[in-house]
Amino acid sequence: MSEAILAKRLNIGRTPVREALHRLARENLVVILPRRGILVAEFNxxxxxxxxxxxxxxxxxxxxxxxxxxxxxxxxxxxxxxxxxxxxxxxxxxxxxxxxxxxxxxxxxxxxxxxxxxxxxxxxxxxxxxxxxxxxxxxxxxxxxxxxxxxxxxxxxxxxxxxxxxxxxxxxxxxxxxxxxxxxx
CATH class of the missing domain: 1.20.120.530 (GntR ligand-binding domain-like)
Structure with a gap:
């Protein structure tokens, strides 16, 4: 999944998607891989x-x-x-x-x-x-x-x-x- 795909699917701009993804990353719920996409963080x-x-x-x-x-x-x-x-x-x-x-x-x-x-x-x-x-x-x-x-x-x-x-x-x-x-x- 990527920021651009999420923005398109949600029909909103990339900025709110980016901010939401960064918040999820701070909470260790997703991992952002620059130029590769976003992954749901592994549960351990x-x-x-x-x-x-x-x-x-x-x-x-x-x-x-x-x-x-x-x-x-x-x-x-x-x-x-x-x-x-x-x-x-x-x-x-x-x-x-x-x-x-x-x-x-x-x-x-x-x-x-x-x-x-x-x-x-x-x-x-x-x-x-x-x-x-x-x-x-x-x-x-x-x-x-x-x-x-x-x-x-x-x-x-x-x-x-x-x-x-x-x-x-x-x-x-x-x-x-x-x-x-x-x-x-």
């Missing part, structure tokens, strides 16, 4: 595990900061989010869970009030979603994922930074376990 479990090392530390910072800095309205949002996550699990609604997961990430980033941590997490978000979409049919325990997310949301709602960090660690332990299990699929 080892790279995913390395990314999770970084993500764990950033998520701990975000969870702690959100618990300490969230205002009353945000704390209420986290309470409601925990309920909605558990309801999605009860209903076995994967699509709803994925939407709530995006809300969870957006809410925690905003409540943490640290644009550098939020930007770093956003860069890793595409890789994490890519992994989930590639493997969600093998995982089959969305209720457990929802419960781990809900526990972080509840700790933030209560303003308990240590519980938020502990819940975040459990969530990342789960994600790392799923990632390692993907080697066998």
């Amino acid at each position: 479990i080892r790279s995913q595990l390395k990314m999770l090392e970084v993500r764990r530390e950033i998520e701990r910072l975000i969870a702690r900061s959100a618990a300490e800095r969230a205002n009353a309205a945000e704390r209420q949002q986290f309470r409601e989010l925990a309920i909605a996550l558990r309801q999605a699990a009860t209903d076995n609604d994967d699509l709803r869970f994925m939407r709530l997961d995006q809300d969870f990430n957006r809410f925690t980033a905003r409540a943490a009030r640290n644009e550098f941590a939020s930007t770093t997490m956003a860069l890793m978000g595409g890789l994490s979603r890519r992994f989930w979409f590639m493997h969600h049919q093998h995982i089959n325990d969305m209720p457990l994922a929802a419960e781990y997310h809900a526990a972080v949301a509840e700790a933030i709602a209560q303003g308990d930074s240590e519980a938020a960090v502990q819940a975040s660690d459990k969530l990342l332990d789960y994600i790392e376990h799923i990632t390692r299990a993907a080697m066998d699929w």
